[in-house]
Amino acid sequence: MQRYNPKDIEPRWQKKWADHKIYEATENTDKPKKYVLEYFPYPSGAAMHVGHVRNYTIGDAMARHARMNGFNVLHPMGWDAFGLPAENYAIKNNISPQEAIAENTAKFKRQLTQMGFSYDWSREINSSDPAYYHWTQWFFKLLLERGLAYQKESLQWWCDFDKTVLANEQVEAGKCWRCGNPVTKKALKQWFFKITDYADRLADDLDKLDWSEAIKSMQRNWIGKSQGAEIDFAVDGHDETIKVFTTRPDTIFGATFMVLAPEHPLVHKLTTDEQKQHVTTYVVAAEAKTDVERQETDREKTGVFTGSYAVNPANGEKIPVWVADYVLYGYGTGAIMAVPAHDERDHAFAEKFNLPIVRVIKNEAADEEFTHEPGTLMNSGEFDGQDSQAARENIVKTLAERGVGAMVTNYKIRDWLISRQRYWGAPIPIIHCEKDGVVPVPDEDLPVKLPKVKSYAPTGEGTSVLASVEDWVNVKCPKCGGPAKRETDTMDGFACSSWYFLRFADPHNDKAPFAEDKVKFWLPVDDYIGGTEHAVMHLLYARMWTKVFHDAGMIDFDEPFKALRNQGMILAPDGRKMSKSWGNTITPDEIIEQGYGADAIRVMELFIGPWDQQANWSVEGMGGCYRFLTRIWTLTQEYLEYSDDDKSSEAGHDELLRAINAATKRVSQDIDSMGFNTAIAALMECVNDLYKIKATHGYADRDTWRTVLQTLIQLLAPFAPHITEELWAALGNDSSVHLSTWPKWDEKYLVTNEMTIAVQVNGKLRGEVKVATDADEATVTDLAKAVEKVAAHLEDKELVKTIYVSGKLVNFVAK
């Protein structure tokens, strides 16, 4: 008998699938469509490891299963090729980014191919291809036209290692998301996308998405929508007013001081001569602090008095105005009314600087000096006795009538900074003219291609290396023909990935980013599979762009990803993240080389645990999955060898059909609910059953065995595409198992004529009885009472109640 040898089988079928293009998707069919997508990868220098592979294995199992279930499946793949890793890799290896990307995509594609993933490679895209970024630039212009792209000079996060600015989303705990270098602030004129215009919809529409609660809450948290009021406080002896944002206008009578952020423009105006020295020292020190340092102060409150007083518009009292860095200039209005009795931070500040604390909320549940809970108002003049909720509205209404207050909604999210001072990105299609100012590059001149340069290393001067390519930079103004210069910054790579899922519907279109009917046919993405790392970056940006295209009338949906599936991370066997620095990465290549094959890896990726929970890779477990495939291989090969035998009989017929129908039912239902690990367990059980049947009856019932084996192979096909294709062919099928129709089960094979009933006394298991399936309750309970151990426990007791759960158990309640 031929041994199971994945090294021989797998490449052979991979080639055949490619040659016959069996995974290519077309619009010409009556079948319902299904778009299954995994995040398109960043082709970095390091090869993919088994953690990455899990992502694609889940998507591929879903795509294959959908295909066999009659769906017209789009399952594409491409490359998120622009960005820092490729550029850094190129600099390090002294090659061009173009060469680096070619090298790395080839490597990644080989890795994906050897895993047998069913991608439609005819739709392969690459975001660094001018044919692709042509349309990224076109979308930049669309955003500009719609008032959603603008330039602003401001202090921005700057990574001195990567020599570029970063968006807020790309700074994690004060460090660069790419390299971990602490970021600093740098004043530069930069391009932004106005994601804040979409903050409300981005927050609200989360409710209609089938996404994990974890990601939704991360996005909600990031958007940071909060309802409140803006209130103007007049400054005593000045024309100035201080505008504050508060979510608790009901506590305004308790506002006993105010605090300005150190960066607030009023700080200098309001500071008195006596206080000038203190304030200046404080502000300078605060500005010198990095974000990390501000967080390291352990929340010990610091601040200084400006010398000025504001007037509380609620009660006319004069309250001191302070400067403190616990108030953030970037949020709200950069100034607050401090209510020390009902806000923890204000409370700490007041205690430290001996400022008055006036309680204005009574709360019976928390009847203490300090509470942040809502309650009933006190010390609040005409509003005394109102509850917080009503008081909020009434107080703001009163202030609004005087023109010093209004209800507003505030967001934490900031506009998306997209300029990058690096070479390897899509050039921003803008020309700066001395006369006409900012002029977009006309459509007919797109794409603005990246010029060849000698060195890719960033200058760190706040411009990309493109600034030094003079014959590229210096152009004629498209409007006036006068001297002008190109924008030399490139776009954030996340711009490219904000629309790639649309391009897959029409990847080779050179007249438009996509044909609207094709996008209408395929989109939105039905299942988007990936990790949580993009929660507040890619997934937020892509949602925004989709809404922009929707508003522009290009598409008829406003959410790109109906269902988001976040797979759990695969950790190294030592429980740590796989990384080069730990030296604990495991690649599929080495496992395939060892002879286990891609199919066993795929089974392992899914069987290791629930797909959405993290798991440690296990070398031993890998062996178990290989063994499972070997058992199916052996079973089928033995069958084929014995099939010439003419001693055909019915022996084992019923058992065979019961085993395979039970498996079909469980596997079908489990895959539908993404229970891949239990689906594989059901297949293992079925194989164990078949071995037992074989041991008893041999392969006597040849026809039934053939049906059973074929069905088993179909059920396994989404998980292990190569071995199933090989055995499917060996059983005499001409066309691919992956184009076959998913098997159905028949309940009639699952009924037995005998059932086992558990017998409990007072909820404790005391025995079991075997009865005919159609036995009535009285028969069952009589038999149950007669069970020796049951009788023993019922002795000397009064039977109070008998519970019979049909077909399952009997519970005698006795005292």
Add this chain to the structure above:
RNA sequence: GCGGAUGUGGUGGAAUGGUAGACACGCUGGUUUUAGGAGCCAGUGCCGCAAGGCAUGGAGGUUCAAGUCCUCUCAUCCGCACCA
């Protein structure tokens, strides 16, 4: 601090309120001259000779019956974090 998740054998994990531990790893024993990362069969939660008892992070509760529902609590992981 806020938000999200997760706690079950030696290990990964199964269990529409109805026999806790499916399936697999590991381990133990058997078997086949067996060299193959072997295969096949059986056993394997803990205590106990047994009867039986104890077991799903902990404590209560609801129920004939709780891993599952409710209340409180502890631990771990992830995200955000002085957001007014």
